[in-house]
Amino acid sequence: MSAAAHPASASVARVSTPPEGHTRTRNPRGQGDRLRDEIVAAAAAVLDEAGTAEAVTLRAVARRAGISAPSIYRHFPDPPAILLAVAQEAFEMLRHRLAEAAESERGGPTARLQAVCGGYLRFAEEHPSRYRVMFGGVWRADPDRGDSLTEASVLALGAEALEVLAAGLAECVADGTSLSTDVRADATALWLGLHGLAHQRAVAARFPWPEDIETRMVRLLASLDPAR
Amino acid sequence: MSAAAHPASASVARVSTPPEGHTRTRNPRGQGDRLRDEIVAAAAAVLDEAGTAEAVTLRAVARRAGISAPSIYRHFPDPPAILLAVAQEAFEMLRHRLAEAAESERGGPTARLQAVCGGYLRFAEEHPSRYRVMFGGVWRADPDRGDSLTEASVLALGAEALEVLAAGLAECVADGTSLSTDVRADATALWLGLHGLAHQRAVAARFPWPEDIETRMVRLLASLDPAR
């Protein structure tokens, strides 16, 4: 089922060739960890280009990073661990994105909440494959794996995003623009709505969405006063 | 990345052994198409048990169906086509489920809408893997494939579900229990919200959802009068 195993449909270009010529020079003594970052970056690149997590194989990542496949074992116990690291990094990007959106918008609580939600959706739009891996991946709780990042910690990372939403919603309530009576629950509902939109967009780009679907969902789920 | 290619983590039981003993007898002359249904059923079974679409390989399906791998070619051009058929069948199940929910609930428009939404969510809960395939699968528009079911037709199938929601919402508006002023757009928003909830549940079962998250989302997105 992997692309590689479909010789007949192999018309698709191989996605993970090394960056052309540029032969790697081994990292100096103390800084072997630098390769770890390169591996994660290579995996993200493979994921983005192929569009599916199945393409992120050990060997594909190695090709992309310009190293040999076994070299990866020094940094990751197995292929899923690489994808986990990619997801972790993406969560950090998202967190940063949301914080930035919240900070830079100064037009009042409602505008701020809309900005945060817009940041969330724009992130998903710009990195659809990564978004799918973050929230669509099934992180099986494999007890016997050395890696630290499990389903639980992925959920924890997602919960951080939820905090930002809850804070924004709370502001709106304090301001009187939101009629929500249960900020926690409504923030969850809001996040789930955003997720539904973001995910479905990341999967089927061309769907006849209403033009104002973003603001509409935020307005409804955040119980924003339509009059304002 | 496929489970099979992970000999080290091959402690997981093989999922697609034939149903034990029961040797197949070839189908009679005119009814070769019967095997097609058996293949789809086998693929669905493999998908349900493995929990991931990657596991639905040509050979795994064949093992499960108790036939040889090449036999599948008589009925499907390639493995993705099998998954497509599974999705198609699942959409039909969903459609039936929603219609049933709408029919059997006689407690007024609001209750009916909630029942339809509940039916949607329960379907996703009962068939999480299939749900992920239906809405999470990336149906690349491969022009040179004989199969008829493409991304477009999957979207069309999904649109049917949307119709049922829109009808339910329209009833609520007519009844005065919904304050929606744009049924079409709000129905889309409602569906996206349901999808977000359904999908995230299908991925991370144990997340600290608010208890009333279902009704809450429906109430908010359908602009239902909270007083009632």
Add this chain to the structure above:
DNA sequence: GGAGTGGGTTTACAAGCGTTAAGTTACACC
């Protein structure tokens, strides 16, 4: 009752995968 064909099976191939074991090379340190 022989031919033809629908409904499969057997066998085989090439490719890609994860993983192990055994090198190799360059640098830090004594």
Add this chain to the structure above:
DNA sequence: GGTGTAACTTAACGCTTGTAAACCCACTCC
């Protein structure tokens, strides 16, 4: 200036996968 070891590479194994080619076999039809 030798030694040890971090940071890799090469080579190879065993496995699963999709797919093509050839084959078999029961049944229908003339």
